[in-house]
Amino acid sequence: DAKTTQPNSMESNEEEPVHLPCNHSTISGTDYIHWYRQLPSQGPEYVIHGLTSNVNNRMASLAIAEDRKSSTLILHRATLRDAAVYYCILRDRFYFGNEKLTFGTGTRLTIIP
Amino acid sequence: GAVVSQHPSWVICKSGTSVKIECRSLDFQATTMFWYRQFPKQSLMLMATSNEGSKATYEQGVEKDKFLINHASLTLSTLTVTSAHPEDSSFYICSARDHSLHRNQPQHFGDGTRLSIL
Numbered sequence: 740d741a742k743t744t745q746p747n748s749m750e751s752n753e754e755e756p757v758h759l760p761c762n763h764s765t766i767s768g769t770d771y772i773h774w775y776r777q778l779p780s781q782g783p784e785y786v787i788h789g790l791t792s793n794v795n796n797r798m799a800s801l802a803i804a805e806d807r808k809s810s811t812l813i814l815h816r817a818t819l820r821d822a823a824v825y826y827c828i829l830r831d832r833f834y835f836g837n838e839k840l841t842f843g844t845g846t847r848l849t850i851i852p
Numbered sequence: 853g854a855v856v857s858q859h860p861s862w863v864i865c866k867s868g869t870s871v872k873i874e875c876r877s878l879d880f881q882a883t884t885m886f887w888y889r890q891f892p893k894q895s896l897m898l899m900a901t902s903n904e905g906s907k908a909t910y911e912q913g914v915e916k917d918k919f920l921i922n923h924a925s926l927t928l929s930t931l932t933v934t935s936a937h938p939e940d941s942s943f944y945i946c947s948a949r950d951h952s953l954h955r956n957q958p959q960h961f962g963d964g965t966r967l968s969i970l
Contacts, residue, residue: 782961
């Protein structure tokens with residue numbers, strides 16, 4: 740899987756929007772961009788994924804750059820429950836080989852009350 | 853939504869003991885499950901891929917005789933840490949994907965098992 744780069748940590752105030760960046764300059768044309776997050780002492784949970792167009796779901800929005808070399812996970816109104824480590828992961832659309840997920844170091848998001 | 857259940861959530865045992873961790877998909881079937889290990893303040897590291905009805909595939913550096921994996925049904929995979937020692941203390945997490953859905957659909961993770969070896 741192609742590599743992603745994320746800031747180690749970010750802080751945001753409660754009830755404000757949060758923009759979590761991810762760089763993936765070596766992304767291939769068949770790579771989907773997946774986001775997972777891991778709350779303290781829990782397993783990761785799926786947040787959102789996309790290929791080219793921006794995506795929205797009940798948890799977040801995913802904005803994908805036109806050249807697909809970067810993306811941004813947007814939490815529209817952060818709550819204390821959103822404090823977690825957020826992982827940006829690329830997955831080949833055709834999954835040649837294994838389906839395994841390769842986790843990087845992610846971004847540790849702290850929400851300030 | 854899809855749920856993956858891990859049991860136990862927390863284990864403390866003496867050095868030399870073997871410990872079995874179960875991973876169940878509660879409302880879907882999974883031909884493949886994954887086992888990860890996570891040390892404090894670090895990211896998840898894949899240990900092995902569990903394949904229903906066949907041998908597990910281990911990542912480089914993971915001892916297959918130490919971490920025994922069995923995937924006997926489409927809803928259950930087990931990881932047994934044999935003769936555990938303090939350095940095996942870690943947070944073990946499993947994941948699975950509903951095999952009836954497209955392969956691009958997300959994986960679902962268990963809540964993890966915290967293993968402490970005294």
